[in-house]
Amino acid sequence: MVSIQSPPGSEPAVSSPSVSPPSKDPLLQPLQIKTLRLRNRIMSTSHASFMDDGGLPLERYQRYHEEKAKGGLALTMFGGSSMVDVDSSWGGGGQLNLATDEIIPHFQNFSRRIHAHGAALMCQISHLGRRADATTLNWLPAVAPSRSRETQHRAFSREMDEHDIRRIVKAYGAAAGRCREGGLDGVETLTGGHLIGQFFSPRTNFRTDRFGGSVENRVRFGLMVHEEIRRRLGDGMILSMRFIIDEADKDGLSFEDCLEIARIFEREGLVDVFNCIFGRMDTVIALAEQNMPGMSQPLAPFLSQVGAFRQHTRLPVFHAARITDIATARYAIREGLLDMVAMTRAHMADPQIVNKLMRGEEERIRPCVGASYCMHKKVNCIHNPASGRETILPQIIETAAKKRRVVVVGGGPAGLEAARVCAERGHDVVLFEAGSQPGGQLLLACRVSSRRDLVGIIDWRVSELERLKVDVRCDTYAETDDVLAENPDVVIVATGGLPDTDWLDGAEHCQSIWDVLSTMAGHSGDVILYDGTGRHEGISTALHLAEHGRSVHLVTIDDSLAQEIEYSTRAVYRKQFKKRDIAVTLDHHLIKVSRDNSNSLTATFRHELTGDLLDMRASQIVVERGTTPLDEVFHDLKEKSSNQGVTDLDALLAGVGQPLRESEAKFELHRIGDAVASRNVHAAIYDALRLCMVL
Structure with missing residues (x-):
């Protein structure tokens, strides 16, 4: 069923004509799964981006994934927790609605766009079961294998009868059929805390009929679902299962239990890929430490367990869990722990990961620091404000038509980003920083042991400024005369604040x-x-x-x-x-x-x-x-500037240049970050990007 044509570290089985020799990098080897050829070993897993419009993936949704395809990855999955039936909704939206044919033309457009960039596209289809919210959207009770309550999503479920089972099995198949008509390359189901996994687990399945008790009975519903999906997909499309390999709970599924379940699905030929996850997702702490580990957890915390699972299957194994850096990803492929490495949150930080890797610019990849800001403000990275805003903000900065002299005062996150973006635009940039090194308040935050990884936000920008040859002057408390001596065209005050x-x-x-x-x-x-x-x-x-x-x-x-x-x-x-x-x-x-x-x-x-x-x-x-703005130099410069220090908000939000003003003064003046008001790192960097991308 599945052939892995290029083992890690080997030459590609098929290479396109090129002057350059094929790469030896394990991450850049293709992977063949049935008729699908993935161009490398890097992917992004499905997640709820909350960018849908009424359950449909319209322009914002598609552009977010298209940037990753343009960035070179092999596969982007989408539609985290997409609903296959009307009683699978959760509060707050964010799910795609695969229970209607209305989604098909949007899928068709979506797949054309992703395929045009050489990447593959798959959708997760699922039923939340007891995770559904009974008090939103259709106001239907949550259903599950047995009566229970999930701590996080809070609904009390009713036990499914045979009619419910037949209905939902059919709904899975219909959703898969819509994916096929939409031109996708495959679909993925989800076990773990969702309905199929709720049948698998003795923590949530207390039935005594043919769907409960033994492992063979508890997998019956999942087998029925996959049989129906396969019938609707045909043999050519990929059917992946995002598969729990250990619930890490004494009352739940053990590693050995999960191996037994995997063997059954593999034996029946109903799965082409195991996309492995670890732990539970029915509490917030389980999500934070197991299912979607953040800064409090080590890098790649479950890689060894997934590698052990891979030794027991002939099918390709995918995995995502805080694999944020290329060195770890490369190790996972080279050592045969994984067949595809999923760098989902890392692609929110930098969708150009693969392109930079192929150009030999690995050190230029913007790092994911594990702040989990993307779980708070969905798919907005703490230090890549363009993530999730692809229709209004650029991932790649364009060169300006006219070169200008830009002075940035302050070397915290806002000032560093302003200097970076202006330099990428081709401007001549000087940055004044009062401290002995750039970083501002973030340097203090990094002194807390659990938040030391935030230093990546600073280090990446300092490295970029070195590459761009920006004139960075530390130990310089810049005053009005220092700024004016640089004969600036633009002055950006990013001096931060002081404790309030x-x-x-x-x-x-x-x-x-x-x-x-x-x-x-x-x-x-x-x-x-x-x-x-x-x-x-x-x-x-x-x-x-x-x-x-x-x-x-x-x-x-x-x-x-x-x-x-x-x-x-x-x-x-x-x-x-x-x-x-x-x-x-x-x-x-x-x-x-x-x-x-x-x-x-x-x-x-x-x-x-x-x-x-x-x-x-x-x-x-x-x-x-919080802080109170440290803005003396801004106020001293206001009357000397052409715009009186006023940033036109309509122009800022429209993403166009600031209006020209008739004035004898040569320079325009702006302030950003905490020099305006006490906010957070993301706001400071967002300020800088949207102002400077059009200077």
Whole structure:
């Protein structure tokens, strides 16, 4: 059924005419699966991008995947959790609706676009089972093998009867037929926490009929589904199963159980590919640590387990789980652990991965730092704002028609990105940075052990500025005369901010998180940390203090911990707070800090709902409430600029150049990032890209 024509490290079985010899890189070898020839070993797995329009993959959706195809990968999968029937919806949207023929012409256009760039296209088709939301869209009860409740998605399911089983089997087949009519190269089902996997697992299948009990009975529904899909697809199209290899739970499927299930499907000839996943997905912490591991987990945490699974099957094995770098991907293919390496989130950071690899520019690949921002603001990468915005932002910067002299003041994320984009445009760029090295506030964030990978955001841009020969001047606190001496055409102020404590009575008795992360010396005893933002800064600093042996009590103005942070990381933080015994008080804002005669500090808080006052004592009080703009140089330059420092918002949002203004002043002036207002890394970099891409 399946022939793998080019084993890792070997020459391609078939090479197209070329002056250059075939690459020896294992990642660049083709893979033949039935009639489908994949041009290399790098892919992107299906995921819910939340870019659909009413359940249909229209222009934004297609452009997002098309950029990856243009970037050189072999296969892009789409449609994470696409619904095959009307009772498979979840809250908040984001799913494609494969229960209607309306989707077929959009698939046809989609496949033409992807194939035109030499890549293959597959769709995940699934039924959520007990993961469905009974209170959105069609308001239908969730169905499952047995009555149960999933913690994350919260519905109480009803047990499926034989009619439900026949209906949903038929719906899977109809969805597969629509994929075939749409010109796709294959489809993928999903086990794990979705309906097929719910039948597989003794954690969710308590039936005593022919669909429950023994492994042979528990796989019966999945076999019926795959038989119907194969009937509708024919023998030529690829049928993949995103397959759980171990639920990592004493009551769930073991590795040996999953091997037995895999052997049954392989024996019956109903699967062409195993796309392997590990662990559960029915709780947020399981998603964060197993199914979609982020920064808190090591790189490629389940690669060895998937490699062990591959030893037991003749079918190709795909896998995605925090494989973010080319070295790890290459190792996985070269050592025969995988046949295709999925770099899904890595392609959000840089859809040009394969093209850069083929050009010998591996070091220029923008790194995925594992921040999981893409799980919070769907497919928006923390430091590639063009991801998910392909219809309005470029992945590749175009050269400007006219070269200009650009001065960037400030070398944090916003300033580094502004300098990079302007230099890519062909402008003559100088960057002033007051510190001894670029990076700004992000350098402090990297001092927290769990967030050290954020340094990749800085390092990549510094490397790009070196390549582009940007004049970077560190240890230079640029003032008005320094800027004007450069005779600029454009000045971009990206000076960031300073900790915001002016509002607080008794601020002189407190430290900021900058103080804490700069040095741990000089303090001991218990700490109260006030978090007035709900962002990473306060939460991660509390953990940093606890890791250094301090007793920490965090007080937040919000009604939950880490309210502004992506949902998966919130769960990780809650787990770490529990392990570190960090106390948390919610719904309080800080109003005053005072020092008594014993040199102890008292923090006075007011309850957000009742107005009641609460006094708490500690030897150190740390305050986090964002930053206030450090913008003196901006205000000094305003009257000297042609635009009075005004950035035209209509032009900015339209992606066109700023309007020309009649003025004796030569330069236009803009400010970005925290020099405008306290926000986050993504906002700062987004500011820089959309302003500078048209300068």
